[in-house]
Structures are given as C-alpha cells and as structure tokens.
Amino acid sequence: MARDRNRTDKPGKGVTRRGFLGTVGAGAVAAVTGLPRPGEAVPEITEPKGMVETALSINGRMHRLLVEPRWTLLFVLREQMGITGTKIGCARGECGACTVLMDGSPRYACMTLALEAQGHEITTVEGLMDGEELGDVQQAFVEEDAFQCGYCTAGQVVAAQGLLAANPSPTVDEIRAGMAGNLCRCGAYVHIFRAVERAAKGRGKGGGR
Amino acid sequence: MTRRDSYWAEGPLPETPSPQSSPAPWGTTRVVGTRRPRIDAYERVSGTAVYPSDVVLPGMLYGAILRCPHAHALVKRVDASRAEGMPGVRAVMTGRSKVADLDWPYSRRDHSKLFDPHCRHEGEAVAAVAADTPQQAADALRAIQVDYEVLPFVADERDAVAAGAPKIRDGGNLAGEPEVSERGDVAKGFAEADVVLERSYRCAYEIHAPMECHGCVARWDGNRLTVWESTQGVFRIQATLAGMLHLPLTDVRVIGHYMGGGFGSKLQAGKYTVIASLLARVTARPVKLFLSRQETMLCVGNRPGAEIRLKAGVKKDGTLTAFELSSLTSPGAYEVGAGLLDWLARDLYTCPNVRTESRVAFINAGPARPMRAPGHPQGAWALEQMIDELAEAIQMDPVELRLRNVPKVSQARGGKPYTSTGLARCLEEGAKAFGWSEARKKQQQNGRYRRGVGSAACLWIAGGGGPPSTVIVKLFADGSVNLNMGASDIGTGTKSVMAMVVSEELGVNPDQIRVENADTATTQFATPSGGSKTVPTESPAVRDAAIAVKKQLLALVAEEKGWDPADLELDGQAVVSRTDPQRRLPFAEISRLQRQRVIVGVGYRGPNPEDAVVNPFAAQFCEVEVDTNTGEVRVLRFLGAHDSGRVLNRLTYDNQVFGGITMGIGFGLTEERVLDRRQTGKMLNANLHSYRMPTALDVPADMVSLPIELGDTECNTTGAKGLGEPVTIPTAAAIANAVHDAVGVRVTDTPITPSRLIGLLAVAHKEG
Ligand code: FES
Ligand code: FES
Numbered sequence: 001m002a003r004d005r006n007r008t009d010k011p012g013k014g015v016t017r018r019g020f021l022g023t024v025g026a027g028a029v030a031a032v033t034g035l036p037r038p039g040e041a042v043p044e045i046t047e048p049k050g051m052v053e054t055a056l057s058i059n060g061r062m063h064r065l066l067v068e069p070r071w072t073l074l075f076v077l078r079e080q081m082g083i084t085g086t087k088i089g090c091a092r093g094e095c096g097a098c099t100v101l102m103d104g105s106p107r108y109a110c111m112t113l114a115l116e117a118q119g120h121e122i123t124t125v126e127g128l129m130d131g132e133e134l135g136d137v138q139q140a141f142v143e144e145d146a147f148q149c150g151y152c153t154a155g156q157v158v159a160a161q162g163l164l165a166a167n168p169s170p171t172v173d174e175i176r177a178g179m180a181g182n183l184c185r186c187g188a189y190v191h192i193f194r195a196v197e198r199a200a201k202g203r204g205k206g207g208g209r
Numbered sequence: 210m211t212r213r214d215s216y217w218a219e220g221p222l223p224e225t226p227s228p229q230s231s232p233a234p235w236g237t238t239r240v241v242g243t244r245r246p247r248i249d250a251y252e253r254v255s256g257t258a259v260y261p262s263d264v265v266l267p268g269m270l271y272g273a274i275l276r277c278p279h280a281h282a283l284v285k286r287v288d289a290s291r292a293e294g295m296p297g298v299r300a301v302m303t304g305r306s307k308v309a310d311l312d313w314p315y316s317r318r319d320h321s322k323l324f325d326p327h328c329r330h331e332g333e334a335v336a337a338v339a340a341d342t343p344q345q346a347a348d349a350l351r352a353i354q355v356d357y358e359v360l361p362f363v364a365d366e367r368d369a370v371a372a373g374a375p376k377i378r379d380g381g382n383l384a385g386e387p388e389v390s391e392r393g394d395v396a397k398g399f400a401e402a403d404v405v406l407e408r409s410y411r412c413a414y415e416i417h418a419p420m421e422c423h424g425c426v427a428r429w430d431g432n433r434l435t436v437w438e439s440t441q442g443v444f445r446i447q448a449t450l451a452g453m454l455h456l457p458l459t460d461v462r463v464i465g466h467y468m469g470g471g472f473g474s475k476l477q478a479g480k481y482t483v484i485a486s487l488l489a490r491v492t493a494r495p496v497k498l499f500l501s502r503q504e505t506m507l508c509v510g511n512r513p514g515a516e517i518r519l520k521a522g523v524k525k526d527g528t529l530t531a532f533e534l535s536s537l538t539s540p541g542a543y544e545v546g547a548g549l550l551d552w553l554a555r556d557l558y559t560c561p562n563v564r565t566e567s568r569v570a571f572i573n574a575g576p577a578r579p580m581r582a583p584g585h586p587q588g589a590w591a592l593e594q595m596i597d598e599l600a601e602a603i604q605m606d607p608v609e610l611r612l613r614n615v616p617k618v619s620q621a622r623g624g625k626p627y628t629s630t631g632l633a634r635c636l637e638e639g640a641k642a643f644g645w646s647e648a649r650k651k652q653q654q655n656g657r658y659r660r661g662v663g664s665a666a667c668l669w670i671a672g673g674g675g676p677p678s679t680v681i682v683k684l685f686a687d688g689s690v691n692l693n694m695g696a697s698d699i700g701t702g703t704k705s706v707m708a709m710v711v712s713e714e715l716g717v718n719p720d721q722i723r724v725e726n727a728d729t730a731t732t733q734f735a736t737p738s739g740g741s742k743t744v745p746t747e748s749p750a751v752r753d754a755a756i757a758v759k760k761q762l763l764a765l766v767a768e769e770k771g772w773d774p775a776d777l778e779l780d781g782q783a784v785v786s787r788t789d790p791q792r793r794l795p796f797a798e799i800s801r802l803q804r805q806r807v808i809v810g811v812g813y814r815g816p817n818p819e820d821a822v823v824n825p826f827a828a829q830f831c832e833v834e835v836d837t838n839t840g841e842v843r844v845l846r847f848l849g850a851h852d853s854g855r856v857l858n859r860l861t862y863d864n865q866v867f868g869g870i871t872m873g874i875g876f877g878l879t880e881e882r883v884l885d886r887r888q889t890g891k892m893l894n895a896n897l898h899s900y901r902m903p904t905a906l907d908v909p910a911d912m913v914s915l916p917i918e919l920g921d922t923e924c925n926t927t928g929a930k931g932l933g934e935p936v937t938i939p940t941a942a943a944i945a946n947a948v949h950d951a952v953g954v955r956v957t958d959t960p961i962t963p964s965r966l967i968g969l970l971a972v973a974h975k976e977g
Contacts, residue, residue: 087420148701176910
C-alpha cells in the first residue's frame, strides 16, 4: 500500500495516505477543515511575527530567502520563487500534486514548511531536466501518454523518480503501490504504470540518468 | 436552461459561414489514426506549461471568499471592520459593497445575488478579501464577523418531497412539474411480457474534483480586463464577465491555454471569477483567486445523485416489451439542470412501450454542474443492471439479450436513424476479445475470494458536435504550420488531434505544427470543450482550413508553372504531380510562397445531417474479485469496446477510454458526497481524503481498448464522433453486474463499498 510521504518512518513499512489520516483521528481532520463552525469563537489573529531568513537548496542551487515561519515549501516555490512546475491540488497532503524530492525521497511540499526544508536537497520537476532536455522518466511519460490534463503530472513524475531510485526494477504491483500517493482525476494510471515500467527498463539498459 | 441542454452553450451563438470544401472521407491515412505522443507533451511533463493557477504577476494580490458555514441561513449582519485594518489587507467586499451589488445567473432561469443574504447552501459566498499574501487573506476572513439566522434545511431530495419539509424556494421544493415522456402503451407491454421485474436503484452524488482547483487571475489595464481562468471554454467566461460588468466583449480577454481538468465543472464562470475581477478593480492590482479544495467540493458542481425506480418487461425470446422509469434527483438549491436519467431507457434498446417520469427537487446543497455524460451513468446503473436481471430470469446470456434489442433508429427522437451504430459490434467483438463466454462458464466457487464477470452497454445522447466553429491554419514559407483555434484542450489531446488532421491534409509533420488556442483575444470563437463534442466539432473545421491552404498553394504553383491544378497534390514539403513524377516543386522553390511568406486558410464547421442522429455507442466488460470476508471488490481487468467513429490518435484515444473507466470505477465503488442529513446539512467529506477518488491501487493495470470503426461517412468530414463521455457511462453498471456474477448479490446503490456489500452478503447468507 502507499506510504504517506511526510512520515519520517522508513519507506516500505508506512501506512496508506488514507490510513494515515484515519489514524490521526477525526479531530485533527476537522481542525484543518477551514470553514468556521457555527458558534465558533473568532480566532485570535496572528500578526506575522516578521520574516525569518533561510537558505533553501532547490534543484542544486542555493536560494537565500525571507519567509514567514508558517509558509509551506509549496507556497514558497510557487508563489514566492515562481517555480511553478510543482502543483497544488489540496494543500493538505491528500493528492500528491505537490510532490518534490527531499534528499531523493518523495515528499508533499504542501505539508512541509519552508523552514523544514532548510538543510535538505529539494528537487522539483524542473530539476529532473538536463537543460532543455527531458529526463528519462519525463520522456517515458511522453511516450506512453501518461497524463491527460497534465496537472498531476509533475507530482507523478517526481514520485516515479523517487520510486525508481528506491526500487530500480519494480513489479507492476510495486508501481501501483509506489504511485498510490498521487491522485490523477483524469485517470491516466494505466499509462502511468507503463511509463514507469518503460523508464525502469531504460535504466536497466543503462539509459537513465 | 432546460434539463436537457446543460452541455450546450447559453445565449446566442455566432453563426459561421459554410465550409468551403466538402471533401470525401479519407481513404487510407498516413497520420490520422496512428499512435502519437501529444504535441504539447513536453510542456506538460517539464513543468513549463503555465496553468492558470501558476500565473504569478508583479504586484499580484490574493483573493479569498468567506463562505456560509450553514446549509441554509440568512445573513443578518456582516462586520468587516476588523478585517479592513489588518496587515496586508487591500480590500474587503460584502453584499453591501456597491460594486458587488450584482445579480448572479446560476442559469438562464434562476439567479441570486453575487453575495446573497439568503444562503441556500453551505459555502455560499458572503464576503471577499484581497491581501498581499494568501495567509493574510485567510486571517482577514477569520476576522469578519457574520451574524446568521440559521434556517431549517433539506439535505436530501427524498426529504425535500416529504410532507412538511421546510420550503427552501418560494415556489416550493419541486423544480416545476414532473417531466413525462411516453411512447406506446406500457400497460399493454407489461401484459405481453413473460417476466416483469421492478426495482429501485440509488446513485450517490459525485464531485468532479479536477486536480486543478477552480479559480483565476484577474488584471485590469484601464477599462480592459484580462483573466487567466482554469476553464473548458474561454468564450463562455468572456460572455459572462462582459455581461455582468457591462464591458464590450473586445475588452474582456480570457486566457486558458492549459487547464487542470474540468469534467464539466469548468464549462462556466464561477462567482469567484467575477469576485476576483471586482477585487482587482477596486485595488488596481492583479488578483489571484483560487478556491481551496474544500470550496470546490461545496460550490462548483456535482453529479446529481438519483432515486430511480425501473419496471421492465421481457418475453422469453428476449423481446423487451416495456420500460417504466420514474426518477427523483436534485440540482441543489438552484435550477441549474439535473436530467437525462431516463435517456438510456428511452433510446438504448428497441422497446415499443416506454414511459418515464422525472422529478427534480431543490435541496440545500451546492449547485450541480454537468458532469461527464450528465444523467447517463446513473441511468445505466439502473437499466444495465435490470437487463442483467431480465436475462437471468429468462435464462439468456445478458450480452445476447442486449444484442437482440439493438435499435436501428433513435426511438426517443421519433425514429430518426443514426448515422452509424456500432452497438452490436461493440457487444459482439468486445465479448470475443474479453473472452466473455469462457469467463461466464466458470466453476462453482466456494472460497473466500470469488470472481465474476459483468458487462454493460451505452450510447451518449450527444457526441456529434456541430457548428459554430472557425479555425485558421497558416502555412509558413518553410513549410511549418500554425493552427489557430479557440477550443480548449481539457486533457483529451484536442491540440494534438487537430495537428494530426492538418498533417494529414498538408503532409507536414505534426511536430512542425504549433497550436494557438483558448484565448479570446487571439483565437477564433469556439464553444466550450465538453459533452464529447470537441473533436467532432473542431476536426471538420480544421480539415476545411487545411484544405483551404492546400487549394491556394496548388493554385499558386499551377499558375507559376502552368501545370494543371487538378493534377497536383502535396507530398512532404513539396507540390507534386499525380501523373508526372518529373513534376515536383519543393516549398522552398515556390517563389510566390517565398515572397508571400504565409498562406492563410480559414475553415468552418458545416451543419450535421438533418435527418439523422450522431451518437457514440459502447460496451464494456470487466472481471472482479470479491473478498467475501470483507466485502472488498477488486477490479481485475476491464475492456472497453467503443464506437466513437474514426480514431484520430490511437494513443490519446486509449488514454481516454482508460480514464473514463477509471472515473466509472470511482462512481461504482468509492465516490459519494456525504451530507449530514439530520443534524446540520453540512458536507462531511469535503476533502480528498474522505471523498474517495480511485487511486493507482483501485484500478487494474489490465485494461484493453477496442475501437470499433464503422467508417461513418455521414456524421461529418472526419468521421469522428465523441469519446469522452461514453467511456464512463456503463462502467459502474458493468462492475455491479460482475459483483452479482461473483457472489449472487445485487447492489442497487452506489457506491459498492465494503460495508454495503458485506451487509448484503450477510443478509443473503441468512436468507440463503
Ligand atoms: S497539494 Fe500537497 S498533497 Fe495535495
Ligand atoms: S492528468 Fe489530469 S489529473 Fe492526472
């Protein structure tokens, strides 16, 4: 089954995306549901406590930035730095559109504070390119038509990259499990499986990067 | 809007001139029909495609909407004073703001205010803010104090029509009189039948949930407005904005080059589109307003659920004698359309006596929007399970029963013929490729895991497309091409398919064709992409434009060289003679072309045949495994046999088939909007964790697409019919039939969750 990207457990013995939230319990889920409940007191307004200086390593390049402590890595990437390949689908760890690699492992950028990313190597879909050339996983996605609208695709490609790094020749069931943290509403899963298989085969022949 | 026209444009449509060519159908094709990666695949996998939610402009603010937390309430007082003074907040807008005092058209027949004090569903807009960051905007929303008078609510259409139900609309809870359709005499039909069955079915409400949330970025330059919107149809958005803001169409530019899925929920503008534009106006800054996932699940569309009662009669020889169907459904609190539940019962199988009665009731829930084949998957859920049961009752194979009742004409349209119908071949060839008869003859199973197979068929009421459409093709001096069309590519591969059509006519490699689309300022008018009508609408216009280019080019060469134009054709990057191999003129040597630098061809979409109906048809087959200890259903394999006319790109075609099946698996097994029917009326699973869409673990890797091509020469000049809707219509019913085959239990309610199935198994066990 899928593992939640943002658990610190070793990959493989995790729980599913759904299972993880389930175990956290209804209270935690309700707390992030957004709309105020009837009769709920007006919350205290937190003035931003000023900006914090940080340095993030993104796609092999150091960026020095001022961030609010509450800003997520996803927000900083997309809205502050304009690195918009990484997408936003839910902002609460449920869809995988925001998947990036943190030190080579897939991780939901919406569930990672920018400050947490400090000291780690962050790779986004842009970081899988070689100049203007597509990386091997990206190329496999092109050839197998492993997307439709393409909105989940950056997350899928990055997740596949992470999967293949951990398991260079996955079986179809391992691919299904490895990709289960990334929703695709267009339903391109079958082609995604084929793309990951193709990329794995290409690497087996020494074609990968 | 009538219940039936939800997928069609509202308001006046431009008429386009007749096409200039009436080309013969293609014979053998070089490019069309092959498997080709998309021409914009690079942008989509590299992250360079700019989706509307990616747009970041200098000085841009972030908008957010305060939404009513109650299912039904009156806004008594809004106090935004505290929010106004908060850090980063640039504008606060409520129902009392002068600029926001606008009527919001939910449809042609129903409207509310943009910020309506009477909130008829959870999530209705109450106020809005714009701030420097989205976090500050969220803080400001929390600081707005609203006093609500909470009203009694109705969260289920069955409650809406019950005696003593709270009245949620002045005219009562029913949206008009029941719609009745009738042919023949059902009483007589039932009297003639050897077997009559009557069953109730229920379908849950589904949410579209495209991966890109709804939203836009709005920017003003003086009195000109530019909006980047995640939409299926930029011209529809333009018309709504121009109408509401009293702007000339030319001053409203809507751009939607890429968009992250819609499935019908992005055919129209949202309140958020207007709110973002107003916020941008009052702040004189660009404003980005994207809804949260939760907001999208409450406010911007759903597939109406339904109660369906179906009575059917059949003779022992498999002749269907009568259908009687009554349905009750809800579009939410406004009249936005919720219909077509009965269309398949009226049109899919030969049956002389049919009566349907459709009731639509209001409930306190977000407005429905057309969702991939409105009404059809629900209708198939009932009809296709019923066909299976009838077949069992007369001891006939269900595929055979369907085959015996394949109609030649559209009975629901007074007997008009179809331009082509591949229903019989979808059933026959699909069954053969699936190994249907062998799979049905399986051994008696006693273990914990039981396997079964199921099938279901469908047609889709539309899928023929039609005018208007205008397309421009430009051939440059070096032989490369620009294709300019207004249609959005919503993920179906429209751009790539159209490039292949151009390539077929002009002999240019599709990779040398760039497509410019979905921009009201720079591309031609197109209706929104949806309803499986984009390919059949646009591809004939594209072909016409390409032929216009070709004709000019050949005439030019004929004149230059004194050759007979009728003897010339295009081959590679050259004009060649059909008869004289010596006559060959590469583009680079056509001096007029080299001086002129470009040849422009304009193409139009001609009308569909008047006396025939263009519909796609399909049959799907699947195998499932049921865990009788847990009630879990695992889908093992699927086959979709589809008659959608000519296949233009086999790769994107197959992808569409698998995607539709995947969505259908969600409808059948996992998806359900849950409203708190008794206590609050609120949605309990407005998130992607508890609203369960299929994941990679829920779909089988073993899916097969089997195109059935009959060579329809009548429907239009490319022979293509729509594909996007039929692929998801029969899926859930096929699964239900397979579950029945596996464990002998009929699941009449979607979704077939483990708890539902284990409960039914327990009952069956007890009774058995
Ligand atoms: S946006 Fe991060 S998981 Fe959905
Ligand atoms: S390609 Fe559209 S969501 Fe995956």
